[in-house]
Amino acid sequence: MKSFVFCVYLLLTVSVGVAASDKIIPPKLIENLNSTQTKETSSYSRLEGWVYMAYMVNEQGRADHIAVIAHSHNDKFIPASISYLENLRFEPATVNGQATSYLQKYFMRHKKSFAENSNEGITTYFQKKYNQADQHINRGKLADSEQLLRDLVETNTKNLTEQALAAWLLSKHFFKAKNWTQYRDHMLDAFYLREHLPAELAIKATQNLLDWQIYKKLYSDALMTMAELTLVAEGNINTKSIAQSMVELNQALEKPVINTRSTISPGALWQHRLQKQNLSITPINGELSFVEVRCANGRFVQSAKGFNNLSLGDELGHCFVFVGATKETNISIIETGKVRQ
Structure with missing residues (x-):
């Protein structure tokens, strides 16, 4: 038992x-x-x-x-x-x-x-397949690493430590393969499970997410991730560099229009902390199944057509948009107006 x-x-x-x-x-x-x-x-x-x-x-x-x-x-x-x-x-x-x-x-x-043993750590079989897949990725043998990763996930990935390591390695594989949607999804899983990663990988997973958010112009999300990076790094980070990056992110938020695109994967909700007073979200292809803005003081529900210039005042407090789809769908996100406080 x-x-x-x-x-x-x-x-x-x-x-x-x-x-x-x-x-x-x-x-x-x-x-x-x-x-x-x-x-x-x-x-x-x-x-x-x-x-x-x-x-x-x-x-x-x-x-x-x-x-x-x-x-x-x-x-x-x-x-x-x-x-x-x-x-x-x-x-x-x-x-x-x-x-x-x-x-x-x-x-x-x-x-x-x-009763007698902890469920922490990883098995010998997991370690062996993980190392083999990692070597194939480093050598650019992605067909070989893909097969090994499939076996690793389906057969040997059980506890949260193994899930965190598998997510990290999958993100590394899909980065090499330039499959950016899969890269993002597995990178996020690794970030969510960062406490189960070795310290070095936890820092890398957080840094990768930060870089991705900046690239996608999700500056308010990046500010939150940067705060998390200072915690994960536990002092092993250049504080002057962090301070300068925060200044640059806040300057980017001041742009009158922030326009970006994202891909919604089925089975998960895409989330984003709103950075401007006005929000428009439009599906480019496919159809959205879930579109909501949730705040510290209210909730706004919209049809699968998305939001068209929804105005959100500071009286609502912090606000996040959540978007879901039944199949892979690309969306356009446009934010305008003053920066939300």
């Missing part, structure tokens, strides 16, 4: 300033109705999972409109993750003393522990 435990932590969104007359007080967790008992299972599988979700804390203090941003590509962990959020009770957020809905994010880990 082994124990099965849920390991969770709240991924807090970065707070932003709003007008003094519109003071937003975030929600406060006051009760967790989930069982604290470990669940026993007779299965000795080493498989673990994770689910990254966005939700609104509604005016009644309940998790509402739960949406899965990304997960460990095993649907079995999603229902338990949603149920966990539904059993949390909050003191709702308020604006000027009135209850309001409020955007939160949650990264839930489904970890396993055994």
Whole structure:
């Protein structure tokens, strides 16, 4: 027998300033109705999972409109993750003393522990295939590395450490192959699981995401990632360089129009912290299945046609747009107006 435990932590969104007359007080967790008992299972599988979700804390203090941003590509962990959020009770957020809905994010880990052995680390078979695939990637033998990576993921990738390493290696493979959508998706998985990577790879994964966001003109996202990079690097980073980069990113935000494109992968939600007051999102091909803007003080839902010049004032606090599609879809994102505070 082994124990099965849920390991969770709240991924807090970065707070932003709003007008003094519109003071937003975030929600406060006051009760967790989930069982604290470990669940026993007779299965000795080493498989673990994770689910990254966005939700609104509604005016009644309940998790509402739960949406899965990304997960460990095993649907079995999603229902338990949603149920966990539904059993949390909050003191709702308020604006000027009135209850309001409020955007939160949650990264839930489904970890396993055994009575006699830890489920940490990697197996010998995983290490062998990982090293072989890495060597093929370094030599440019991408057909060989692709086959090895497929076997690695399907057969030997079980716990969160192995999933983090596999995501990193997949991102490296697809970068070499110049498959930018797959590169981005696996790079994001590696970033989400950065705490399970060796320190050097955790820093590289965070840096890669930062470079990607700057390249895609997602400057507000890049600012958040840069803040994360300073934490991951734990002082092993040039503070003057970081300060200069932050100045440059804030200057880029001042451009009157920020126009970029992105690809939506099925099975995941593309998210972006809004950087201007006005937002337009239009599908270039395919059809969107999920388009929402969620803020510290409100939620806006749109049809699959996207948003056309949606105006979002500072009184809404921090705002993120979430976009989903049933098949790979390209979108155009145009942001105009003054920089959101």
